[in-house]
Amino acid sequence: MRRALAWLPWLAGALLLAYTFVAGGYLVTVLGFAALYAIFVTGLNFFMGYTGQVSFGQNAFAAIGGYTSAVLTVTHGWPVFAAMPLGIAAAALLALVIGYPTLRLRGHYLAMATLALGMIVQEIAVQWDRVTMGYTGIAAIPPLGAFGWELPNERAQLAALLAALALAVWVSGRLKHSRLGHALAAIAGSEDAARALGIDVARYKLLAFVIAAAYAAFAGSMFAHFVGFVSPEVFGLHMVVLGFTMLYVGGIGTVYGPLIGALIISLLPETFRSFKDYQDLAYGVALIVILIYAPKGLTSLARLWAQRRTATAAPAVEAAPHKKASA
Amino acid sequence: MEALLAVHGLSARYGNVEALHPTDLAVARGELVAVLGPNGAGKSTLLRAIVGLTPGAGRVHFEGAELPRDDARAVAMRGVILVPEGRGIFGPMSVRENLDLGAYLLGSRRGEIAARLQRVFALFPRLKDRQTQLAGSLSGGEQQMLAIGRALMAGPRLLLLDEPSLGLAPRLATEILETLGDLNRHGMGILLVEQRAPLALKLAKRAYLLALGRVVAEVTPDQIASPHDLARYYFAAA
Numbered sequence: 001m002r003r004a005l006a007w008l009p010w011l012a013g014a015l016l017l018a019y020t021f022v023a024g025g026y027l028v029t030v031l032g033f034a035a036l037y038a039i040f041v042t043g044l045n046f047f048m049g050y051t052g053q054v055s056f057g058q059n060a061f062a063a064i065g066g067y068t069s070a071v072l073t074v075t076h077g078w079p080v081f082a083a084m085p086l087g088i089a090a091a092a093l094l095a096l097v098i099g100y101p102t103l104r105l106r107g108h109y110l111a112m113a114t115l116a117l118g119m120i121v122q123e124i125a126v127q128w129d130r131v132t133m134g135y136t137g138i139a140a141i142p143p144l145g146a147f148g149w150e151l152p153n154e155r156a157q158l159a160a161l162l163a164a165l166a167l168a169v170w171v172s173g174r175l176k177h178s179r180l181g182h183a184l185a186a187i188a189g190s191e192d193a194a195r196a197l198g199i200d201v202a203r204y205k206l207l208a209f210v211i212a213a214a215y216a217a218f219a220g221s222m223f224a225h226f227v228g229f230v231s232p233e234v235f236g237l238h239m240v241v242l243g244f245t246m247l248y249v250g251g252i253g254t255v256y257g258p259l260i261g262a263l264i265i266s267l268l269p270e271t272f273r274s275f276k277d278y279q280d281l282a283y284g285v286a287l288i289v290i291l292i293y294a295p296k297g298l299t300s301l302a303r304l305w306a307q308r309r310t311a312t313a314a315p316a317v318e319a320a321p322h323k324k325a326s327a
Numbered sequence: 328m329e330a331l332l333a334v335h336g337l338s339a340r341y342g343n344v345e346a347l348h349p350t351d352l353a354v355a356r357g358e359l360v361a362v363l364g365p366n367g368a369g370k371s372t373l374l375r376a377i378v379g380l381t382p383g384a385g386r387v388h389f390e391g392a393e394l395p396r397d398d399a400r401a402v403a404m405r406g407v408i409l410v411p412e413g414r415g416i417f418g419p420m421s422v423r424e425n426l427d428l429g430a431y432l433l434g435s436r437r438g439e440i441a442a443r444l445q446r447v448f449a450l451f452p453r454l455k456d457r458q459t460q461l462a463g464s465l466s467g468g469e470q471q472m473l474a475i476g477r478a479l480m481a482g483p484r485l486l487l488l489d490e491p492s493l494g495l496a497p498r499l500a501t502e503i504l505e506t507l508g509d510l511n512r513h514g515m516g517i518l519l520v521e522q523r524a525p526l527a528l529k530l531a532k533r534a535y536l537l538a539l540g541r542v543v544a545e546v547t548p549d550q551i552a553s554p555h556d557l558a559r560y561y562f563a564a565a
Contacts, residue, residue, distance in 0.1 A: 127397070182427065182431075185417060185420055186417055186428050186431075188417075188419075189416075195380060195403075195480060196378060196399055196411060197408070197431050198403035198404055292531075304524065
């Protein structure tokens with residue numbers, strides 16, 4: 001029964017995907033955005049969920065990925081799969097350079113520093129109009145493709161996005177359960193305790209920041225090729241707010257939380273479309289209800305349910321004296 | 328006896344407040360030394376400054392070589408391991424993952440990690456039973472066992488413990504401290520910060536009394552017959 005229930009969300013997701021590929025239309029776009037945000041938030045999860053830090057500036061790295069792809073493919077005629085890695089590398093390099101001094105800050109100070117980074121990059125996108133076209137943005141960005149061949153329609157692009165998302169989530173899962181992931185979890189738990197065990201806290205925080213930046217740039221680049229257009233507004237602060245919402249609704253620090261959060265938050269407004277004038281109100285109420293009843297995110301529901309069943313099946317045992325032996 | 332740890336003029340400050348005035352102390356090889364003092368005496372600051380978690384001035388020598396200041400990782404690599412106040416366990420991780428992190432510096436030397444794990448399980452069988460349980464869901468006593476077990480996984484040559492009996496029932500506190508006594512009898516050097524002076528003085532060969540950030544006395548257990556003796560030293564410092 002429990003195993004069947006665990007599979008239920010995946011079955012629902014598979015059915016939704018199958019329906020989307022058959023029906024096509026607007027739902028393809030909605031799921032495409034959900035996949036893009038899922039990649040973005042999976043990266044954010046590295047830094048915020050696994051490592052316990054705060055960044056309000058991930059939109060900066062998405063912008064670098066998106067604009068690098070847009071400028072190189074549209075203005076300079078580069079192929080998509082040459083422009084994309086360059087954007088990711090540029091974002092990772094910036095994260096390395098910015099992160100080295102910035103990550104010495106903690107809590108609110110780190111949040112403010114990263115917020116400033118996002119605002120600075122957005123301002124550059126506005127002011128450097130010779131390259132970025134300012135507020136007008138860059139249009140006619142080629143769709144995903146390689147060697148002169150382009151994905152023929154939105155369904156094919158969605159399939160490519162889903163493959164990229166699957167890779168992104170797989171890597172995230174592998175890293176979470178690796179030596180690196182355990183070190184990040186230790187840092188999230190207590191930086192001092194991690195240091196006292198010999199973990200290089202500064203190096204790992206920087207690494208998590210760089211990985212998150214690479215994910216954001218990857219999402220930004222994929223966005224440019226999926227939508228065919230970038231502008232400063234696309235990579236504004238609302239991207240960060242939406243990313244945070246997805247992360248907390250799905251389940252911060254979990255492998256699948258970003259995926260579930262991105263899907264739910266992308267679908268919710270569509271679900272409430274029939275509410276017309278009250279659509280935003282219904283959306284807000286739904287978010288509040290989710291966060292009240294699943295404060296650790298939707299992925300925690302299955303665990304909470306399992307814990308409740310375990311607790312009723314086997315009452316907790318009192319701590320007994322330990323047996324002594326030589327060490 | 329040869330000094331395992333020698334602290335010379337170690338001081339630490341938080342902003343303008345000098346939490347630890349220049350302090351000297353020593354721990355000999357295989358010795359268990361207690362640091363006693365009331366709240367706010369600077370006991371935790373002393374341990375944190377020794378391992379480099381709190382910036383400090385002065386010199387700390389371990390096994391004859393100077394320990395780097397402000398670099399806790401380098402200190403841990405030398406075999407000086409702190410069990411911090413409040414245990415510092417990683418609650419969302421399992422007991423086994425916590426223990427594995429203790430052996431972080433061993434990298435992928437699986438054989439040695441497994442051997443250390445068996446030694447910890449022999450010392451704390453309860454942890455073996457609870458390997459897959461989340462550390463945050465353990466009782467206070469079990470969490471303290473985990474904190475000490477995790478430190479032992481690091482293969483310390485000197486163990487620094489910051490109030491391991493804090494928040495524990497008297498029976499559990501006694502058991503935890505007796506376990507530390509066992510470790511010491513097997514040759515491990517221990518610097519133990521405790522508020523429960525009678526318990527610590529049963530184990531320690533010597534004790535430093537701290538008050539207002541200063542060592543006010545170095546005593547042997549037979550010099551402290553009652554709490555009044557401790558109070559006499561503290562009031563003399565004030």
